[in-house]
Amino acid sequence: MGINYKFRKAEEIIRESDPDDLKKLRGICQEIQIAEEDLLRASEELMKKCRDGCEGLCCRNIHLDGIITLSDFVYIxxxxxxxxxxxxxxxxxxxxxxxxxxxxKNGKGPCLFPVNSRPEKCIVTFCADETPIRKEIRRLASNFDKLSRFILLRKPRVLKKMLLKMIRV
Structure with a gap:
């Protein structure tokens, strides 16, 4: 799909959302951000190992389109x-x-995205045992799934609203 396309599509989704959908979207994104903050607190030791040991190797030689999703861009x-x-x-x-x-930033880091507002795969990928933080990872994944479903069901909601307006006329 290409990340440029995903970025433009995310802008379009936000721009074309009616006030009710935008409010729901903001609520879902706030839940994701809270889950990211909880995960960061719970994974402090693992994150320290990532920063000190790997020094960002997970951000090197990657295929970004396979990592960042449309939902990630909507969220960010x-x-x-x-x-x-x-x-x-x-x-x-x-x-x-x-x-x-x-x-x-400057091709080396740190990341442009704030620590508690990163794409899902970027924040849940560790090069160590994730068992102690599995609950927080599941919660974050669940919130991103909720966002994906909301985006996927956007068109049927718009169609339903349009049909209801036509019926009322």
Whole structure:
């Protein structure tokens, strides 16, 4: 699909959402952000190992389109709308091949996305035993699933609202 397409589609979804859907979308994204913060607290030791030991190797030589989803962009654009232009500049560097993550500042890091507002795979991927934080990972995944379902069911909701308006006329 390409991350440029996903980014533009996320902008479109947000722009075309009616006030009720936008309110629900913000609520789901807030739940994700809280789950990310809880995961970060619970995984403090693992994150320290990642920073000190791996030094961001998980952000190197990757195929970004397989990591960042449409839901990730909707989430990030809802909770961190101020980084939209910076992200758009990074997207100009999208490659068809494996490369270092285009969202690393100056090509090295740190990540453009704030610590508690990152794509799902970026925050739940550890190079150590995840057993102690499995509950927090499941909660975060569940919230991202809720966001994905909300996005997928957006068109039927719009169609339903349109049909109801036609019936009332």
């Amino acid at each position: 654009l809802i909770v961190e709308s101020q980084i939209k232009e910076k992200a758009r500049k990074c997207l100009k560097k999208e490659s068809l091949f494996s490369s270092d993550c285009i969202f690393l």
